[in-house]
Amino acid sequence: MSPDELVYLGILAASIPVGFLFRYLSPPVKQGAALLLGLSVAIVTCQIHTLHSLVTVIGTWIIIKISWRHAPALSLGWSFLYLLFFRLVTWFGLPAPTPFANAIQLLLTLKMVSLANEVNSFHMEKKKDVSSFAKSPVIGGLSQVPSLYDMLSYSYCYAGIMTGPFFRFQTYVDWLQQPSPQTLPGWGPCLQRMKLVPLYGALFISVNSVFPLAYVRTDEFLDENFFFRYFYMIAVFFVFRMRFYAAWCGAEAGFITAGLGCYPEKALSKPGGGPTVNYSPDPSADETYDFKTIQNIDCYNTDFCVKVRHGMRYWNMTVQWWLHHYIYPNAPFRAYALRAGWTMFISAYWHGLHVGYYLSFLTIPLCIAAESAMESSVRARLGPSGQNIFDWVHWFLKMRSYDYMCMGFVLLKASDTIHYWASIYFSMHIIAIACIIIGRVLKGGKKRKES
Numbered sequence: 460m461s462p463d464e465l466v467y468l469g470i471l472a473a474s475i476p477v478g479f480l481f482r483y484l485s486p487p488v489k490q491g492a493a494l495l496l497g498l499s500v501a502i503v504t505c506q507i508h509t510l511h512s513l514v515t516v517i518g519t520w521i522i523i524k525i526s527w528r529h530a531p532a533l534s535l536g537w538s539f540l541y542l543l544f545f546r547l548v549t550w551f552g553l554p555a556p557t558p559f560a561n562a563i564q565l566l567l568t569l570k571m572v573s574l575a576n577e578v579n580s581f582h583m584e585k586k587k588d589v590s591s592f593a594k595s596p597v598i599g600g601l602s603q604v605p606s607l608y609d610m611l612s613y614s615y616c617y618a619g620i621m622t623g624p625f626f627r628f629q630t631y632v633d634w635l636q637q638p639s640p641q642t643l644p645g646w647g648p649c650l651q652r653m654k655l656v657p658l659y660g661a662l663f664i665s666v667n668s669v670f671p672l673a674y675v676r677t678d679e680f681l682d683e684n685f686f687f688r689y690f691y692m693i694a695v696f697f698v699f700r701m702r703f704y705a706a707w708c709g710a711e712a713g714f715i716t717a718g719l720g721c722y723p724e725k726a727l728s729k730p731g732g733g734p735t736v737n738y739s740p741d742p743s744a745d746e747t748y749d750f751k752t753i754q755n756i757d758c759y760n761t762d763f764c765v766k767v768r769h770g771m772r773y774w775n776m777t778v779q780w781w782l783h784h785y786i787y788p789n790a791p792f793r794a795y796a797l798r799a800g801w802t803m804f805i806s807a808y809w810h811g812l813h814v815g816y817y818l819s820f821l822t823i824p825l826c827i828a829a830e831s832a833m834e835s836s837v838r839a840r841l842g843p844s845g846q847n848i849f850d851w852v853h854w855f856l857k858m859r860s861y862d863y864m865c866m867g868f869v870l871l872k873a874s875d876t877i878h879y880w881a882s883i884y885f886s887m888h889i890i891a892i893a894c895i896i897i898g899r900v901l902k903g904g905k906k907r908k909e910s
Contacts (some may be wrong), residue, residue: 460664463558470500471622478618478716482640485750488848489636490612491595497617501563504621506514508560511545511569518609520573527604534575535785538568539808546812562621565809567614569625569781574610576785577601577628588810594812618719622710624755624777626720630733634719635847645750649715652708655758670694672869675879689883693858695863700761707756709774718751729751731780753777763855767826770861782806800824810868815876819867822888826860829891830897856890863887 460468477496481489501509516537522533545564549555555658556564581601605628606614613631637643670693674680680688714720726734726752764770772779782802790801803820810816830853838849863886869877880888 466504466559467621467706471706471713474618474713475653475709475716478713478718479645480503481717482643482645486635489619493618494612495615497615499613500617500620501559503557505563507554508556511541511556511560512563512614515541515567515571516610517607519575520610521824523575523578523604527578530575531572531579531785535572538571538752541644542568543812544811555561559621566619566621566625568622568809569778570628572785573625573627573781574605574613578604601632619753622706623729623775623779624707624710624714624753626714626753627731627733627779630720630752631735631841633722637718640680640718643718643721643741645716645718648750649712652712652715654709656705656712659701659708663701663705665699666694667698672696672698675866675870676875681882685883688879689886692862692866692883693877695869696862699718699865699869700758702760708758711750714753721748722752723747724749729780730754731777732784748790762858763854765850765857767823767830767857767860770857771823778806796828799827799864811871813871814873815867815869815871818873818876819864822860822864822867822891825888825891825895826857826864829894829898830857830859830890832852832902836898836901843846846866860887860891 481493498509501512503757505512518537518541523530526533542564544551545556545561550673578601581713584600611626613628616631619626645887664853670691674689675695680691691748720728720733722728722734723738723746725736725746727736728734728749730751730753733752755775755777757776760773761770764773782805782859786805787798787802792798792801800821803823804817807816807820826903833853838846838853843847863880863883866879868877870876
């Protein structure tokens with residue numbers, strides 16, 4: 460493990476026991492302590508680069524104060540433009556930010572855009588209440604506009620400050636105002652979430668040592684046979700998954716011990732978004748709680764769901780919620796494939812400027828179009844047993860598609876990504892395009908028969 464990874468591991472490990480202490484603090488003390496701890500972590504790991512996140516927060520606060528009506532669009536433009544400056548600071552003679560500063564900046568960008576939308580919704584609902592003389596039931600809506608201190612506290616809350624998961628400002632407020640946090644479940648769900656982390660960590664370290672990514676960039680790699688080169692991407696994506704499974708499950712455990720994101724099951728919470736129905740918290744009632752609001756990964760379904768489009772839902776789930784609510788609906792296209800492509804482009808930009816991100820993310824719409832074409836033209840014609848076989852083949856190709864796209868995500872450079880894809884003859888691109896063509900031909904033949 461690299462020194463940076465050891466620092467991340469240390470922060471994750473420390474956040475788990477610390478979380479239990481926050482259950483015994485009053486709301487104002489909890490808010491101040493979470494801010495102090497998170498800001499301390501930021502300053503120690505980022506040093507002077509902490510100013511980048513501070514400027515982003517203050518800029519968003521000014522936008523909200525000046526024009527709450529246009530705050531969603533303005534905050535998105537502001538935070539994403541600053542993200543560009545943040546990644547190009549060396550062009551202006553400034554020192555390059557640390558990886559820790561980059562992690563904080565990524566999550567802060569999501570938080571500021573979400574907060575601007577929450578404030579906009581608050582004002583819009585307030586106007587409706589005044590015009591209709593009746594209070595409308597808003598699910599998970601703000602009760603007041605946050606102050607600068609509130610925004611800073613939310614932005615630098617220690618929980619998930621570098622690793623996520625993302626959570627809305629209202630989720631943060633609900634955490635501060637929990638009536639009886641000591642009575643909420645803690646050890647049980649924490650241990651449940653952590654039980655496979657040692658296995659994920661061991662698999663990450665062991666398989667990574669056998670299949671190092673650096674070998675792909677060597678000339679010797681091209682001397683290997685096709686099947687070895689093809690299998691290598693399977694191993695790389697396995698290492699990639701194990702790393703994030705361990706990190707995200709550990710991060711969720713830190714939220715669980717603090718009680719952040721804990722809601723009654725009847726709230727029907729969604730990862731990232733929180734409750735989807737109105738509920739009345741009753742401390743005296745025998746409630747069943749869950750932490751779905753801060754669930755960032757569904758390891759089983761990531762591996763075993765059948766479709767490419769479904770695989771995205773179970774990976775980095777809170778960020779997927781953010782993209783689905785703030786980017787996808789505002790895409791400048793109507794067609795699903797184009798809207799999905801736009802969303803993936805924004806996701807790639809959020810991750811970074813490396814061309815490998817764009818090559819990977821923009822392959823997803825192609826894969827989705829391919830599986831849609833084959834489902835409508837082939838699977839729909841099959842019986843139950845035929846559909847079962849189709850689904851297994853579909854699952855296999857889904858996993859190989861993600862293996863293939865992962866190489867761009869980890870190799871980063873366009874030359875390295877294309878170099879690897881060329882070494883396996885752009886197989887997944889060819890398969891996807893072939894599926895689209897076959898699907899259209901079969902669909903066209905079916906229409907001619909019907910006519």
